[in-house]
Amino acid sequence: xxxxxxxxxxRRILQEVGLVAGSMRPYVVGGFVRDSLMxxxxxxxxxxxxxxxxHNGITxxxxxxxxxxxxxxSHQDFGTATVNHPEGLKIDxxxxxxxxxxxxxxxxxxxxxxxxxxxxxxxxxxxxxAISLSSDQFEQVLDPTNGIxxxxxxRIRVLHAESFSDDPTRIFRALRYAVRFQFQIETETEKLMQxxxxxxxxxxxxxxxxxxxxxxxxxxxxxxxxxxxxxxxCQAICSQWQLPSxxxxxxxxxxxxxEWAERHLDNDVLNAEALPWMALNLPSTGQERLSLPGxxxxxxxxHKELAQRLLYEPLTPMMKPSQIYQFLKPHPxxxxxxxxxxxxxxxxxxxxxxxxxxxTGNDLIADGWTAGPNLAQALWEDFARQLDKCG
Ligand code: ATP
Numbered sequence: 001x002x003x004x005x006x007x008x009x010x011r012r013i014l015q016e017v018g019l020v021a022g023s024m025r026p027y028v029v030g031g032f033v034r035d036s037l038m039x040x041x042x043x044x045x046x047x048x049x050x051x052x053x054x055h056n057g058i059t060x061x062x063x064x065x066x067x068x069x070x071x072x073x074s075h076q077d078f079g080t081a082t083v084n085h086p087e088g089l090k091i092d093x094x095x096x097x098x099x100x101x102x103x104x105x106x107x108x109x110x111x112x113x114x115x116x117x118x119x120x121x122x123x124x125x126x127x128x129x130a131i132s133l134s135s136d137q138f139e140q141v142l143d144p145t146n147g148i149x150x151x152x153x154x155r156i157r158v159l160h161a162e163s164f165s166d167d168p169t170r171i172f173r174a175l176r177y178a179v180r181f182q183f184q185i186e187t188e189t190e191k192l193m194q195x196x197x198x199x200x201x202x203x204x205x206x207x208x209x210x211x212x213x214x215x216x217x218x219x220x221x222x223x224x225x226x227x228x229x230x231x232x233x234c235q236a237i238c239s240q241w242q243l244p245s246x247x248x249x250x251x252x253x254x255x256x257x258x259e260w261a262e263r264h265l266d267n268d269v270l271n272a273e274a275l276p277w278m279a280l281n282l283p284s285t286g287q288e289r290l291s292l293p294g295x296x297x298x299x300x301x302x303h304k305e306l307a308q309r310l311l312y313e314p315l316t317p318m319m320k321p322s323q324i325y326q327f328l329k330p331h332p333x334x335x336x337x338x339x340x341x342x343x344x345x346x347x348x349x350x351x352x353x354x355x356x357x358x359x360t361g362n363d364l365i366a367d368g369w370t371a372g373p374n375l376a377q378a379l380w381e382d383f384a385r386q387l388d389k390c391g
Contacts, residue, residue, distance in 0.1 A: 001141045001148075003036060003131055010045070013085055017047065018133035020063050025050040026093075027115050027130035027142065034126050037151055038181070045091040048130065051112035055079045057095035064091075079112065097121070116144050123170045124177065125150045125157045150186070157186040164196035168203055171196060171233065172211035179223045200236040205291040208237060212290075216276045222248045225280075238286030250279045257340040264350050265333070274299040274334045303335040315344040322384035325352045355390060357383040 005011040026049045035042035049056040058074045061081030065072035074081035079095035098117040122128040125147035132140040229243040328348045
């Protein structure tokens with residue numbers, strides 16, 4: 001069977017890859033092949049090059065980089081390399097390999113191999129299809145695990161019984177693909193997945209964090225997170241973690257707050273990555289478990305503080321601009337955006353926070369004041385009058 005690569009630009013580049021490869025055997029694999037067979041456009045090019053005992057992935061990447069007069073970024077240890085085609089296309093190269101798991105959940109020991117072994121080590125049959133790029137077999141499809149039948153039957157299926165317990169990140173991946181493509185998780189795969197949920201405990205903080213961040217990139221975050229929660233995966237990550245019962249409305253509101261921020265705020269003031277984490281309600285033990293970076297954790301704490309404060313001291317239409325300013329100034333912009341829509345927060349973000357005081361401490365000292373708390377109070381009073389005039 002052959003699969004014609006639909007995008008003429010990508011097809012031309014991949015033909016060139018096959019020509020430059022000569023006797024090395026390159027294949028495009030994974031998401032690009034899956035999406036192409038489903039008639040979807042993809043630019044995510046992963047090329048596997050069969051090994052003849054050495055790092056052919058890197059060798060081919062280097063040859064192409066020389067031809068296209070661009071740089072190559074390579075990792076000898078993993079046999080991987082990335083080349084950016086000058087017309088704007090990134091291609092990742094890897095030498096075909098098989099993997100053995102000496103310890104489940106930990107990254108595997110890698111051995112170079114042939115393309116078929118490389119396909120059998122993959123997560124699901126739909127991701128284990130290859131298209132040959134060699135000139136004499138260009139666009140020939142290799143499907144040793146029957147992935148095409150699963151694509152047609154809309155099924156996510158693992159390739160062996162230990163797949164999830166070897167690498168429990170595949171649980172997250174299975175849910176992500178099932179929701180994204182509206183596929184079923186095949187019955188046996190689903191049983192294996194459920195019985196491997198307690199293996200999530202062996203995953204490193206970085207790998208779980210990465211999976212959650214990949215979910216944030218999906219169109220159907222709510223469905224995936226709710227499924228994760230229903231399967232007990234949130235609790236397997238952190239026993240105190242409960243996804244909020246109104247997560248769906250929280251997430252939808254968050255999207256409109258982010259759209260508001262995009263329209264009204266300069267894009268350098270908001271660290272938008274913090275907001276999805278705020279929506280998850282991950283307790284501090286969970287934040288520790290995932291080793292969330294210190295700056296992100298500070299934002300999560302600030303968000304909780306603001307939520308508490310707004311509960312006991314709600315913002316009201318009676319507040320003067322100077323009072324709004326004083327109330328909201330100590331809170332980071334991310335926490336404020338999270339708590340939209342509120343007219344006072346909008347006024348602070350779009351107007352009040354940008355106002356510079358007309359007078360500085362030096363101006364007052366020139367007027368005869370001496371430095372100290374009285375001066376600070378006088379400065380604030382002056383600034384408050386200025387803010388209230390803008391209101
Ligand atoms: P997406 O559209 O989500 O990016 P993708 O298939 O491109 O899908 P990647 O995470 O970029 O996903 O991985 C590329 C390929 O590497 C996958 O298609 C799969 O074949 C393989 N792969 C990735 N992660 C795993 C894993 N944990 N176990 C086995 N194979 C994996």
